[in-house]
Amino acid sequence: MNVINEWAFIGVFVAIAWVIPTLPIALAAFVSPRKPNAIKMQTYECGVETVGDTWVQFKVQYYIYGLVFLVFDVEMIFLFPWALAYNRLDFFAFGAGLLFIFLLTDALIYAWRKRALEWV
């Protein structure tokens, strides 16, 4: 199989993978009873009436975790080709990779020292 065929497979795969879980939901829509009423449709929050807006404000810590994750994720753009080509690279490439990882570890150490990774 050539490259385009491989990805055609993935394309068809994505399409079919969407259809299959949709089928039971569609089936359930036909089979299951539907008797909605105001109480039933209420938001379920421990049986107590919902207070205020759902979009309460969240702590910034979630964002910090997402941020650190993003940085490490972007790092993978470079580390994967590096690892892939590693068999034909020399010590210089190891040094380059080491420096690259080391610089990013700096950021992690900074976050650690500043207690940005704590769940407070």
Next chain:
Amino acid sequence: MVPLWMYLLVAAALFCIGAYGVLSRRNAVAILMSVELMLNAVNINLIAFWRYLTPQNMSGQAFAAFVFVIAAAEAAVGLAIIISVYRSRRSVVVEDVNLLKG
């Protein structure tokens, strides 16, 4: 294969949509998302030119990879600034953020 100009057309359209969003939206997060669209249009262009003009040379892909880094850094710092501004001004509307105005 699909000719090059079709890719360029898609990228140009995406870039202009992004530019419109940046210029016209009031919400800072929406502006940031529009910037992401524009960066993405740049990436489509870079890779299309790479594929059609210099497929043996890695430069196009390498540049696109660096654009990813820029996009990520921009999103990270930009959103952090928005959160910080929101904390002090309780607003994400760019017109309300006029601290630097004389």
Next chain:
Amino acid sequence: MECRDIINTLAACLQVSGTDPGLAQFIQILLGVLIVTMAPLIVVILLIWVERKFAARVQDRIGPNRVGPYGLFQTVADALKLITKEDITPAGADRLIYNLAPIVSIVSVILIWAVIPFSPIHIGVDLSIGALYFVAVGSIGTLAIMMAGWSSNNKYALLGAFRVVAQLVSYEVPMVFALLVPVLIAGSMSMQGIVEAQRGMWFVVLSPVAALIFFISTQAETGRAPFDLIEAESELVAGFNIEYSGMKFGLFFAGEFVHVFTNALLMAALFFGGWVGPGVDQIPALGFVYIALKATVFYLVSLLLRSTLPRVRIDQLMSFNWKFLVPVSIVNVIVVAFLLQVVRALGLAPAADLANDFIANLPQAIVLLLGSLVIVAFVLQQLRNFGRQERAAAQTVMVRKEDDVDMLPAQAAH
């Protein structure tokens, strides 16, 4: 292309019988896709039964035993029940996203199956970037949880979704770093390439640290105990899927069950040689047996963990990831990369024509294994020091830390 056997060269066979080449190719692709997408869904029916029986035995219960022999049809009965349950969409929910979320959740897991190698010739499609592909599609699952939590219009659902997403993205970092190690050693990102490279020596021998980190972080990715903050009933009512009912709820769960087994398969393929085993070149179908056996072992281990370990607290969960797994996985990548260069410089690496030979791989394996042992010894030493400090601190300050008080929504919204 010629018509050899009906499965692998179906397109050629159809062309022989006079079908249009493009159509023949499409039919072959469609059939392959159907087989690979159906496989996880059929497997999951069995898995749910295995899981319930296993957990029951661990906890000294009997488990499902009424429907069919040994309760085998319990899952079918449950599926029927779920389909006939009333499906409630809460008021104020974002209908489209609410309905889309469970589908996206299971799609992200099914898509991984496209690159899992079952035998030397049986694989959905051997992408050249297979290892990155499964991480990429796996990360779509995070999005599904976010969609579910947000669209439910429920504080607890949103709060649960936030927590889960924070957990999932955090544990993706060590997982990807651990994944770098097989790529580094095999010099290939295609799943078949990685499995082929293990013919001489399984990667778990070369880097047991990476294998362990991969196992732990995939365990966290599925949100199973001890990392099951997804369903922290006591704090979040039920987490992000609180408002879901009927088949949509069922799909979330089916997705989770498939994900656990998928991770076991990936673990087997990446570190334990996948389909590699005696006689697999003569009879490729044996590959199915080998990888299934290996995956079952990991699946059972993960079930055992689930049914025995208590849940960790969220601050412990995050600290464990960022202050333990991530640093160790980074150090591990550096050590493996360094030792690979050393091995090559000393000429200990197996020659290209002997790459499949166990003996030829031994010197390299021993060097890399020693490197891993050094890491393990160092980490254990550090942990011991840390534990000593903690105990000393605990004796002086007998104040217990408050658990997550600030997480209640009332206080979160100032």
Next chain:
Amino acid sequence: MLELNAQSIGFLVFSVFTIGGGLGVVTSRNLIHGALFLILSLFGAAGLFVLLSAEFLAAVQVLVYIGAIAILIIFAVMLTRSMTRLSEVFNRQWWLSAVVAVGLFVLILVGVILPVFGGMDTASVAPDVATTVDLGVALVDGNQYVLPFEVASILLTAAMIGAIVIARDNE
């Protein structure tokens, strides 16, 4: 006209995703919908990358944009409650912006695309392309991209430290 095969169908579908998603981003009132449209658009772009034989970048696009940046944007939307209380989506100069955007599009059309417009001949395009391995080699080659490679790392470090400093409240 365009020959109808797997590639051109894929191109049409992904172009629709990309541009439709983009339109959704700039017009949707609800920012979470905007973020999901952004994901659709980025997914379409990933598909275009595949068609351009940049598979690695396509996977990275899904991993980084959809898996990380989109999540970060949704976090930020939640943290700032940006969905509520904003009555006007567009500012007062929106019509001016539209003129500028359309003008820009025309400019690009005339300057860049028109010279190559209509050419359907792609026979001269080389069928084989450099692989991800070549990318890896180029990235750490002293004569090619090793310096940008390290600078990228410094940039990411700076961005992470800066963002942490800005985002945390120092009360």
